[in-house]
Amino acid sequence: MNIIVDNKIPFLQDALTKYGQALYVKGDEISADHAAQADVLLVRTRTCCNAGLLENSAVKFIGTTTIGTDHIDLDYCRRKGIVVANAAGCNAPAVMQHVITALLTLAVKKKVALQSLTLGIVGVGNVGKRVAAAAKALGMTALLNDPPREMREGSAQFTPLHELLHRSDVVTLHLPLQHDTHNFADVSFFRALKEGAWFINTSRGEVVNEKDLVQYANKLDALALDVWRSEPHFDVNLLKYATIATPHIAGYSLQGKRKASQMVLEALAQWCDDTDPIPELIDHTSPPPVIVPEGATVQEQLYAAVQKTYPIMEMDAQMRQHPADFEALRNNYPLRNDFTAHTVASADNPALSEILKILGFRVSKA
Numbered sequence: 001m002n003i004i005v006d007n008k009i010p011f012l013q014d015a016l017t018k019y020g021q022a023l024y025v026k027g028d029e030i031s032a033d034h035a036a037q038a039d040v041l042l043v044r045t046r047t048c049c050n051a052g053l054l055e056n057s058a059v060k061f062i063g064t065t066t067i068g069t070d071h072i073d074l075d076y077c078r079r080k081g082i083v084v085a086n087a088a089g090c091n092a093p094a095v096m097q098h099v100i101t102a103l104l105t106l107a108v109k110k111k112v113a114l115q116s117l118t119l120g121i122v123g124v125g126n127v128g129k130r131v132a133a134a135a136k137a138l139g140m141t142a143l144l145n146d147p148p149r150e151m152r153e154g155s156a157q158f159t160p161l162h163e164l165l166h167r168s169d170v171v172t173l174h175l176p177l178q179h180d181t182h183n184f185a186d187v188s189f190f191r192a193l194k195e196g197a198w199f200i201n202t203s204r205g206e207v208v209n210e211k212d213l214v215q216y217a218n219k220l221d222a223l224a225l226d227v228w229r230s231e232p233h234f235d236v237n238l239l240k241y242a243t244i245a246t247p248h249i250a251g252y253s254l255q256g257k258r259k260a261s262q263m264v265l266e267a268l269a270q271w272c273d274d275t276d277p278i279p280e281l282i283d284h285t286s287p288p289p290v291i292v293p294e295g296a297t298v299q300e301q302l303y304a305a306v307q308k309t310y311p312i313m314e315m316d317a318q319m320r321q322h323p324a325d326f327e328a329l330r331n332n333y334p335l336r337n338d339f340t341a342h343t344v345a346s347a348d349n350p351a352l353s354e355i356l357k358i359l360g361f362r363v364s365k366a
Contacts, residue, residue, distance in 0.1 A: 001272075003040040004030055006047060008331055009065050011261040011281040019272060028327075035059055042264060045071045054080065061271050063264035065257070067091065067126070070177040070204065085267030089126035091256030093338045093360060095202050096130040098250035099172055100138070100359065101310045102224045104303040106198060106243065110222070114299060115139030120168030122161065122184075123203065124149055128174040137358035138302070143168055165192040170200065177204035185209060190216035198222035198243075202250040205229040210238060217241040226250040232327035244312060245319045247330045254335040258282075287337050289364065290344045298352050305356065309342050 001020030005012065006027040016022045025034055027046035035041065035057035042063045043049060049062055050073040062072060063085045077084050107114045119135045121128045124146040132142045143159040150158040165171060171193065175181045185201070185208040193199070199220050201208055205228040214237075217223065224244040228234035231248055239245050262281045269278050290308045292301040318329055339360035353363045 001039045002037050003042060004034045004038040005042040006030065006044045006065075008044060009042060009261060009264075010257050010335075012042065012265060015265050015279060015281065019268065019274075032056065040268065042268075043071070047071065049073060049077070051076050054082070061085070061268065063268055065090070065260035065264050067251070068176055068204065083271055085264060085271075087260035087263040090260035090263055091251030091253065092126040092130050093340060094251045094253035094256040094336075095127045095174075096134055097253065097306070097310055097336075097339055097360075098202060098226065098246075098312070099131050099200060100134050101306045101312050102200060102244050103135075103138070103170065104299070104306055105312055106222050106224070107299060108303045109243075113139075117141075117169040118143060118167055120145065120159075120164040120171040121174065122146075122164070122171065123174035123176075124158075125174065125176075127202075131172060131174065134359055137355045138299075140170075161189075162192050165189065166194060168194060168197060170198040172200040173203045173207055175203045175207050177206055181207050183207075183209040185213065187212045187215070190219065193219065195219055196221040198224070200224040202226045205231060205234070210235060214238070214241060228326075232330070234323075234326060236323045239320055239323060244316050246312065246315050247319055247326045247333075249315065249330055249333045252330075252333050252335055253338045255338045255341060257335055287342055290342050290361075292344060292352075298349070298355070301349075301352055302355060305342075305344050305361065306339075306359075309339060310336050 003016055003020050003022040005022050005024050007024040008027060027044050030047045032053050035053050038057060038059050040061045041049065041059055044064065045066055048071050059082055061083045062077065064072060065087050067086065067088055067090065069084065069086050072084055074084060103114060115138065118141040120143045121132050122145045124132065124144045132144060135142045143164045144157060145159055145161050145164045173185065175184060190212055197220060210229050222243040223241055225242050226246045227248050258281050266278050290305050292304045322329065343362040343364050344356050345364055356363050
């Protein structure tokens with residue numbers, strides 16, 4: 001069996017040998033010629049799996065180490081009998097880490113207590129649920145908007161979008177990219193947004209109408225963008241409006257990548273009718289303990305802890321200095337560890353320890 005693999009997918013090399021011969025190729029260079037040789041494609045978002053790629057191929061299985069499948073023509077695959085597997089939820093802890101780090105960074109920068117703010121979460125799936133739990137641990141009021149979930153579960157815990165935008169001091173998007181979410185954040189969205197709100201997008205660039213965003217940018221007090229339309233050839237002009245800018249790496253943690261590879265490997269094994277136990281893809285990282293400053297407020301200590309795990313403004317600086325290198329910054333990003341991989345050496349502060357544990361940290365006495 002011939003397997004074409006995006007060369008930026010980690011952990012898989014040894015595990016694939018039992019299934020066939022693997023050829024590793026840059027994701028945006030996987031071509032119809034490659035697909036013509038393949039039975040299996042293992043990809044990320046940079047490989048557009050449509051008729052142009054697949055029509056003359058023998059591909060019968062596509063595994064994507066991503067949550068979303070907007071880079072795959074699912075209707076075409078159904079018609080051709082191509083099995084598609086994704087890695088839903090694989091990097092939810094990492095995206096939560098990004099959002100919480102951005103929130104604490106903005107709060108310290110603007111000298112605002114997060115517990116005084118209301119966070120509106122649009123899209124409450126794997127990521128949104130984690131962000132909501134973390135926000136509540138930080139003392140924020142969380143408003144949830146998710147029409148598909150509301151239809152299934154009732155309206156008790158959900159807030160209509162217009163009301164959420166009117167009430168929220170911060171709005172964060174966690175939506176899949178599909179026909180009904182394309183240009184979701186448009187003129188009407190930003191017109192309804194509370195004056196002076198913070199806006200965060202870590203879902204997909206195409207969920208936001210960037211022309212409308214620029215039109216209403218002066219209404220925002222902060223803007224944190226990790227995703228951009230037409231990546232990697234994004235609108236560099238947007239950088240001047242962004243308070244925090246990163247090159248689509250919110251979900252790029254070592255643990256998230258490992259989980260994604262594991263999920264795709266398990267799906268491939270099932271497709272191959274392989275009943276042998278699937279080896280666990282293990283990393284052996286053990287980051288040093290995180291020390292938080294004594295004599296600081298709980299928010300300052302939390303900020304210190306998250307910055308040690310994810311110095312978000314370092315990537316912001318690189319993005320601004322080298323915007324033309326968007327893809328290189330993303331592909332060469334040194335995978336960080338989730339909160340869950342870190343132990344915080346904390347002073348005897350039960351309130352701080354409880355928040356750290358809810359965020360996923362391990363806590364020890366200093």
